[in-house]
Structures are given as C-alpha cells and as structure tokens.
Amino acid sequence: MPPNTVSDVLTNSTRSVITEDKFQELIKQGDKLFVYESKVYKVNNFIAKHPGGEAALASALGRDVTDEIRSMHPPKVYEKMINLYYLGDYMPNMPAPKTAFKKTKQQQNIQQQQKEPVLELTWEGGMSVKAYDDAIEELYKHHAKDLVQDLKAQQDLDNVKIREAYRKLEQEIHTRGLFKCNYYKYAKEGCRYASLLFLSLWFTLYGTQTWHYMVGAAFLAGFWHQLVFAAHDAGHNGITGKSEIDHIIGIIIADFIGGLSIGWWKDNHNVHHIVTNHPEHDPDIQHLPFLAITNKFFNNIYSTYYKRVIPFDAASKLFIRYQHYMYYLVLSFGRFNLHRLSFVYLFTAKNVRNRMLELSGITFFFIWFSALLSTLPSWNIRIAYIFVSYMLTFPLHVQITLSHFGMSTEDKGPNEPFPAKMLRTTMDVDCPEWLDWFHGGLQYQAVHHLFPRIPRHNLRDCVPLVRQFCDEVGLHYYMYNFSTGNGVVLGTLKSVADQVTFMKEVAKNNADIWAGEKQHAH
Numbered sequence: 001m002p003p004n005t006v007s008d009v010l011t012n013s014t015r016s017v018i019t020e021d022k023f024q025e026l027i028k029q030g031d032k033l034f035v036y037e038s039k040v041y042k043v044n045n046f047i048a049k050h051p052g053g054e055a056a057l058a059s060a061l062g063r064d065v066t067d068e069i070r071s072m073h074p075p076k077v078y079e080k081m082i083n084l085y086y087l088g089d090y091m092p093n094m095p096a097p098k099t100a101f102k103k104t105k106q107q108q109n110i111q112q113q114q115k116e117p118v119l120e121l122t123w124e125g126g127m128s129v130k131a132y133d134d135a136i137e138e139l140y141k142h143h144a145k146d147l148v149q150d151l152k153a154q155q156d157l158d159n160v161k162i163r164e165a166y167r168k169l170e171q172e173i174h175t176r177g178l179f180k181c182n183y184y185k186y187a188k189e190g191c192r193y194a195s196l197l198f199l200s201l202w203f204t205l206y207g208t209q210t211w212h213y214m215v216g217a218a219f220l221a222g223f224w225h226q227l228v229f230a231a232h233d234a235g236h237n238g239i240t241g242k243s244e245i246d247h248i249i250g251i252i253i254a255d256f257i258g259g260l261s262i263g264w265w266k267d268n269h270n271v272h273h274i275v276t277n278h279p280e281h282d283p284d285i286q287h288l289p290f291l292a293i294t295n296k297f298f299n300n301i302y303s304t305y306y307k308r309v310i311p312f313d314a315a316s317k318l319f320i321r322y323q324h325y326m327y328y329l330v331l332s333f334g335r336f337n338l339h340r341l342s343f344v345y346l347f348t349a350k351n352v353r354n355r356m357l358e359l360s361g362i363t364f365f366f367i368w369f370s371a372l373l374s375t376l377p378s379w380n381i382r383i384a385y386i387f388v389s390y391m392l393t394f395p396l397h398v399q400i401t402l403s404h405f406g407m408s409t410e411d412k413g414p415n416e417p418f419p420a421k422m423l424r425t426t427m428d429v430d431c432p433e434w435l436d437w438f439h440g441g442l443q444y445q446a447v448h449h450l451f452p453r454i455p456r457h458n459l460r461d462c463v464p465l466v467r468q469f470c471d472e473v474g475l476h477y478y479m480y481n482f483s484t485g486n487g488v489v490l491g492t493l494k495s496v497a498d499q500v501t502f503m504k505e506v507a508k509n510n511a512d513i514w515a516g517e518k519q520h521a522h
C-alpha cells in the first residue's frame with residue numbers, strides 16, 4: 001500500500017505540517033506536490049494515470065491550484081478521490097511583522113536622526129556629507145521595503161477577494177442550473193449535422209460538374225466544423241459527465257468521422273486550460289516557425305509540453321516577418337497539421353487511453369474518405385476536393401486562436417488567482433444570438449475558461465454573471481465583436497512581425513558599420 005493512502009491519513013492522529021520551505025525542499029528532491037485548500041498532495045505514483053492527462057497534472061505542480069482543481073473536476077474528485085494523495089497541512093511562510101524588523105546600528109542612527117532636526121546635524125558638523133547621503137539612502141531603502149510590503153499585503157487581500165467572489169459565482173451558476181446539460185440542444189444540433197452531411201453526400205455522389213463536387217466538399221468542411229464543437233464537449237466530459245462514456249463519444253466523432261485523435265486533443269487542451277497563453281507551457285500558442293504572438297519566442301524557449309527547444313531559426317525569422325499577412329492562409333492548413341499531431345501522439349505518447357480504438361478510428365476515417373474520393377471522376381477533382389474540404393474548416397482555427405492570440409502572455413507568478421489569469425489571457429467574442437450556431441456557443445471562451453465544465457449552450461447565460469463578478473472585484477472583462485477581435489489579433493501579429501524586421505535592420509546596419517570600419521582600417 002502506498003504511504004499516503006486514505007487509511008494512513010485517517011489513522012494518523014497527529015497531522016503533519018509542511019512548511020513552505022519543506023514543500024520547496026521536497027520538490028527539489030523530486031516529489032510531485034501541489035497545494036489544494038491549504039493541504040499538500042503528493043502524486044508521484046498517480047501522475048501517469050491521471051485521467052486528465054499527465055501533462056495537465058504536471059503543469060500544476062509546485063503551487064496552490066485550489067481554483068484550478070475545482071474548475072476542472074466533478075466534486076467527487078476534490079471531495080473524495082484527492083484524499084488518497086494527502087501528505088500534510090500546508091503552512092506558508094509568514095512575512096516578518098514590521099515591529100519585529102531587527103535594526104542595524106546604522107538604522108538605529110537613522111531613526112535617531114529622524115527625531116533630531118536634520119539641519120542641526122548638518123551644520124553643527126555632527127555628520128559628514130557622505131554619512132548624511134548614506135543615511136538618506138538607508139531611509140529610502142527602509143521606506144521602500146515598507147512600501148513593497150504594504151503593496152504585497154494589499155495584493156494578497158485583493159487576491160483573497162477575487163477567490164472568494166469566484167467561489168460565490170460558481171455557487172450562483174450551480175443554483176441557476178447552468179452546469180446541467182440541455183440534451184434538447186444536441187437534438188437540434190444533430191439535425192444540423194445530418195443536413196450538412198446529407199448535402200455534402202448529395203452534391204458529391206450525384207454531382208455531374210466540377211462545381212457540384214466543390215460544393216459537396218464545402219458542405220463536408222461545414223459538417224466537420226460543426227462536429228468539432230460536439231467533440232470539444234466530449235473532450236471536457238461535458239455530454240454525459242462520465243469520463244469513460246464521453247471519451248468513447250469523442251473517439252467516434254473525432255477519430256472515426258474526423259480522422260483526428262481525441263486523446264491528443266485532450267492532452268493538449270487540458271494543459272492549455274491550466275497554463276493559458278504561457279509561452280513556455282501552453283502548446284496552443286507554440287506555432288513556430290509560422291506564428292509568434294510575443295517576442296518571447298525570439299529566445300529559443302524550451303517547451304515544457306513538447307519537451308524540446310523551439311528554435312527561432314532562419315525559417316521563423318522569415319515567416320514571422322509576414323505573419324500578419326499569412327495568418328488566415330497558415331490557419332487554412334491547420335487540419336493537415338492536426339493529422340500529423342494525432343499520429344505523433346498515438347505512436348509516441350505513453351499511457352494513451354484506448355490507443356488501439358483511436359488508431360482503428362483513424363484508419364476507418366481514411367477508408368471512408370478514400371472511398372468517397374474514388375467516386376469522383378478525375379485525380380484533379382479529387383485533389384481539389386481534399387483541399388477545399390480541408391481548407392474551408394479554417395474559420396474553426398480562426399475561432400480557436402481568436403480568443404487568445406491578442407491577449408496577455410505575461411507570467412504573473414504562482415500567486416495570481418486562477419480567474420484573474422483566465423480573464424487576462426482570454427477574450428470573449430460577442431455575436432447576435434442567432435449566430436451562436438456558427439461559433440458553437442464557444443465564442444464565450446473567457447467564461448469557458450473560468451468554468452470549463454459548463455455546457456457550451458449555457459455560456460451565453462453566464463455572461464451577465466461574469467460581468468458582475470468582474471465589476472465587483474475590479475478585473476477587466478475583454479469582449480469584442482468578431483471583426484474587432486480579428487483586428488486585435490492581426491495587430492498583435494503585426495507588432496511582433498515589426499520587431500523581427502527591426503532586428504533584421506539593426507543587424508544589417510551593424511554589419512555595414514563593421515564592413516566600413518574594416519575597409520577604413522585597410
């Protein structure tokens with residue numbers, strides 16, 4: 001039996017206390033720890049078996065992830081299952097109280113000087129000019145330290161306020177029944193999917209002219225585009241709420257019908273939800289050599305997800321300079337890249353759930369898609385059909401990237417509350433209600449990031465509550481319409497592109513100066 005099992009915890013009358021220093025020491029020794037509700041949990045033996053993926057759990061280690069855990073899991077996980085991994089109660093380091101600040105001899109002198117008129121000290125020769133300057137500098141340092149401590153204390157208070165309000169918001173959403181899935185919405189969506197598939201097959205199988213086939217390809221793209229929203233729900237265990245069943249639903253939709261791995265998607269997406277927009281940790285913004293949303297990518301950063309350096313090489317320097325012109329074109333090749341990522345994941349990742357079923361699903365996809373292509377009259381039309389059906393799924397890739405590409409990529413440290421981080425790194429896209437079908441309801445990505453377990457059909461109803469929460473705690477809620485959102489993203493891409501151009505010009509000027517100096521020396 002592992003040392004930290006329930007029976008151990010229950011029979012232990014004296015609960016062990018783990019100080020912040022001890023916590024850091026254990027992590028240095030290789031323990032995989034995190035804090036939930038002021039308790040330390042150790043997941044060394046569980047991490048590889050974590051149903052939400054090893055990478056997701058790995059991205060949460062070494063800090064307090066109370067809000068992350070509550071937002072990602074059904075209550076049974078944080079009320080019962082988590083107890084199996086309890087290690088001890090967490091005790092953070094307390095900031096030294098100001099009165100306990102031990103004064104040095106020099107500081108005592110300064111305090112003395114504060115009581116005495118400075119002029120007297122200066123003119124009566126009690127203190128040299130240098131000593132006077134030093135004393136003033138010490139005073140400033142002392143006050144600056146106090147100021148920093150006060151600011152930190154204020155920040156801590158604000159953070160507590162945000163966390164408490166976030167809990168209240170979660171409760172309110174529960175009370176309004178918005179965590180419950182409305183299956184009637186799926187019936188409506190099912191009709192839409194069936195219509196798109198029917199139209200695609202009708203134009204493809206009964207067409208007689210090239211444009212008929214291309215319309216068939218466009219409807220197929222529409223069918224895949226819409227299906228992804230249902231696959232997203234399954235990936236979040238948001239259809240039946242039962243992880244095993246939703247995973248199978250996800251495999252049927254993503255692998256059998258779409259030819260893409262739901263396992264890859266979940267592995268990647270769950271990490272994205274925890275470390276949103278972090279250049280080193282979030283795979284959803286790591287797209288070199290084609291796209292870079294921050295100049296942090298110029299530094300050959302190490303991706304903790306892909307476990308390799310992402311080089312800012314010659315190809316990156318070339319593509320990034322034009323990325324704001326190429327954005328939509330690059331995204332239109334997204335579906336081809338998703339096949340690649342799916343295969344890499346299924347063939348190389350450890351602990352893949354239902355690996356064989358996923359591989360069978362993707363094989364089935366290539367069989368049915370090839371059979372469909374074989375009904376077309378020529379190779380030219382077949383190739384055009386592949387490109388049209390694949391590339392016209394690009395609105396989906398725009399929708400996915402739109403919510404994050406124009407947003408903050410800063411790392412504000414482990415103390416930033418989870419809701420604050422989600423609202424800083426994610427924007428919502430507003431649209432009229434009749435257009436919800438086009439965005440799948442997922443245009444409210446900020447709300448989705450705050451509560452990934454809310455079914456997407458309910459996100460719109462949560463918007464006023466989130467707005468009120470933001471007003472209450474003083475957080476900014478970013479919401480743009482579709483075209484402004486696109487403008488924000490293109491602006492970000494252009495600004496990064498301009499920096500590469502500038503760097504190139506500086507390098508060229510330097511090279512010219514060197515060449516000139518060399519010539520001069522000769």
Ligand code: HEM
Nearest residue numbers: 051052056057060065068072081082085235236237243270
């Ligand atoms: C010992 C602690 C943990 C246990 C026992 C645990 C258990 C689970 C279980 C059972 C699921 C499947 C949930 C379902 O049925 O819907 C899950 C999913 C997940 N877990 Fe954990 N987990 C733990 C810690 C964490 C931590 C620390 C994180 C990161 C903050 C995390 C992130 C996730 C994510 C992102 C998912 C997927 C959620 C989704 O599908 O929307 N887990 N975990």
